[in-house]
Amino acid sequence: MGNAVATDRLWQLELHRRAGRGTMAEVFGASLLNIDIYVRTTGYSEAEFQAGFDQLDKDSHDTVQAYVDGINQRIEEIKSDLSQLPFEFAAYGKQIGAAFFPKPWTPGDVLAVMVALQRVFDAEAQATGQIQTAALLQELLAKSPDNFLLMLTDLRWLSDPTAPTYIPQMASDRAAGPSLVNRSAIPGARTLNTFPDFSQAAKEMSETHEAFVEGLKSVNAYVKMGSYGWVVAGRKTKSGQPIVYAGPQMAFSVPSNTVEGSIQGGGLNVSGTSVPGIPGLIIGRTPHHAWAFQVGHAHTADYYFESPQAVKLHRVETIKVAGQPDVTLPVYRTSHGPVVYPLPYDPGKPVRLIFSWKYAHWGYEFDVCRATLGMARAKNMDEFGQALEYIAASQHILYGDRDGNIAYWMSGRDPIRAPGADPRFPQLGDGTQEWPQPVQLKPRSTDRNPAQGYYCGWNSRSSSTYQNSTNNVGPYQFGPFHRAHVIDEYLSGHNNLTFEELRDLALNIATTDSFADGGNPWKFVAKYFAEAVQANPNEARQAALTMLQGWDGHFVAGGPAQWVSGTQRADAWVLANTWILETIRLTFEDKLKTATMTYQDQDPKVLFNVLLHALAGESSSVVNLYDWFQDTTNSGQPNTANGIIIHALDNVLAKLGPQPWNQPRGFITYTHPLLGVVWKTPFASRSTYAHCVELGPNGPVRIESMFPLGESGDIRLGSDGGPVFNQDFFSMTPVFDNFAPRSFPLFIP
DSSP: OHHHHHHHHHHHHHHHHHHHHTOSHHHHOGGGHHHHHHHHHHSOOHHHHHHHHHTSOHHHHHHHHHHHHHHHHHHHHHHTOGGGSOHHHHHHHHHHTSOOOOOOOOHHHHHHHHHHHHHHTSTTTTOOHHHHHHHHHHHHHHHOTTTHHHHHHHHTOSOOTTSOBSSOOOHHHHTSOSBOGGGSOOTTHHHHTTSOOOHHHHHHHHHHHHHHHHHHHHTTOOOOOOOEEEEEOGGGBTTSSOEEEEEOOOOOOSSOSOEEEEEEETTEEEEEEEOTTOOSOSEEEOSSEEEEEEEOOOOOEEEEEOOGGGOEEEEEEEEEETTEEEEEEEEEEOSSSBEEESSSOOTTSOOSOOEEEEETTTTTTTOHHHHHHHHHHOOSHHHHHHHGGGOOSOEEEEEEETTSOEEEEEOSOOBOOOTTOOTTSOEETTTTTOOOSSOOBOOOEEEESOTTSEEEESSOBSOTTSOOOTTSTTTTOOOSOOTTHHHHHHHHTOOSBOHHHHHHHHHHHHTOOSTTSSSOTHHHHHHHHHHHHHHSOOHHHHHHHHHHHTOOSOSBTTOGGGTTTOOBBOHHHHHHHHHHHHHHHHHHTTTSOOSSOOGGGSOHHHHHHHHHHHHHGGGSSBOOSSOTTSOTTOSSOOOSHHHHHHHHHHHHHHHHOSSOOOOBOOEEEEEETTTEEEEEEEOOSOOSOEEEEEEETTEEEEEEEEOSSOSOOOEEEOTTSSEEEOTTSSTTHHHHHTTOOEEOOOOOO
């Protein structure tokens, strides 16, 4: 596998290795030095990588070593024929003024890639929600000292019983009535008021993360987190057999972030997809079962307030920077983990706040091969579930097998915290909020063979008893609206489903789009907005409402026939999206505007759910404590829900002007940092890879899959000095662009 991946993706392997090792600046210069500082600080030392490799179980040890050997075999092959070297090595070598040839791989390189990718796919690992919430509290205190706790509690609710879930809700959950979670005080909130100003720390930490992401994007080394998926039991399919769909959303790079293939031999018989640098297949199918992954939301990380006395020098790293002298980086840690603010930490400079990062998967991140091997070798549902214990990231996993079973798990180590510790805020490093020792984990969120006959999600909530992901507030602050509703509504409303219908459900949901990255927010406010118009009618308002009442909820104009390649966005979509966003602005702008903050600093999905809570009033699943519709500036603006909704509509109609509005659909663009845009696909909220697998009594009877561009990512240097793409670089574009998955070979008994 290592040899095959290196043959097709040697440059991509180099990018992933450098991103995992923190050696980007050596090739790309000082502009990416911040990535190396972050990775070296939050990562493992060389000694820790070696110790991690030495401690692997024998199968994992052998697998990593074999993968390394395969990559190095390909590198040796190229040494004897430099015309096979991908052109990027020569191009970047010319930029830095030195010969650039890939160094041999080591097991530590593979472990570094494993760590980097798992942290991308863990919702909390690189997010800073606790810091941002602490800053928000102080901003609200300064602006509204009488109401700041009420406002913050509304904006950071812990649990909403109506949020869509993977595990079906019990009837008792749905009938429980309004949640009283928001009526409780926020533990420790007033204590946080005594700390120095958080706004600067929150700003700098957010900027660090944004620069990290943008830097990786700039050189095509970024792997995004996201994903949708469903598994449907035979009782709901026409064939009477389970069908599994996986749709990981991992961004659109050149080449694709995914590789697809089969491993047959050494006791393995598995096909599916992986990421260059990871041995084994992450999403796959065997003669017995198939599975899908989506990013989960276990609470895996905490930030700790630290004193200077708690900070200790761990090691000193040397970072090479193209065109500049080496940079010396002292790496500091506390008993909780790496010091991530200030970054880099300098004990000689006075600081007002010090934060360390405590990660539940620290030291557990090297066992990826144990998981991939276990998932591939499993002979039953229990063995598959046991393999998931070795996944060091929070993931939703959907499963179906030839015995007719379907199942769901959420992976990830979610420790039980100290009594009274509020997960929304940084923890105190004074010993009062330590994770109880020995560490005890929350019970694994899992379920099997539900009465409803399916599991589905789009990075939605695991179960009605699982709280939000407090370190990743935007996508994982679960409320009445979540984009996953479009999947659940389709599956709950259809039976006797064919393979084609379950496969093409991906096109259906991908052609929903909004400020929420998918789904149909209009459906959740239609009742309230219609009531406002009917109470304050005029011809223009009524016409707008009529347009939306006849809308199919998809952003592409022209109906299903245009979903694949239509070029225009529906006017109804333009109106709905703009009207909702304007209502959000008018509701929250005055309450959340301070010297350093605006309402736009809050994720629109969060504000939309607060708006839904407010519109439902005392009957809401989470009852707000603060009146968000009031006019706090005495400016004469509307101060009721109906007034704000109508004012928003009038503003939008005036801004949009006469129809048609002719907003273009847009494109997914595939941009190479040296070559520019090399391909375009009509935009949709779609996945980077997809497989659809139907499982009969003897194993898969039908497998279809697709991913962007092509299997090869190999670009050579032509005789004229220009790039020459491998013949398979764009071979998948007719399949992917047309949403027309092709058949993948079945297993031979």
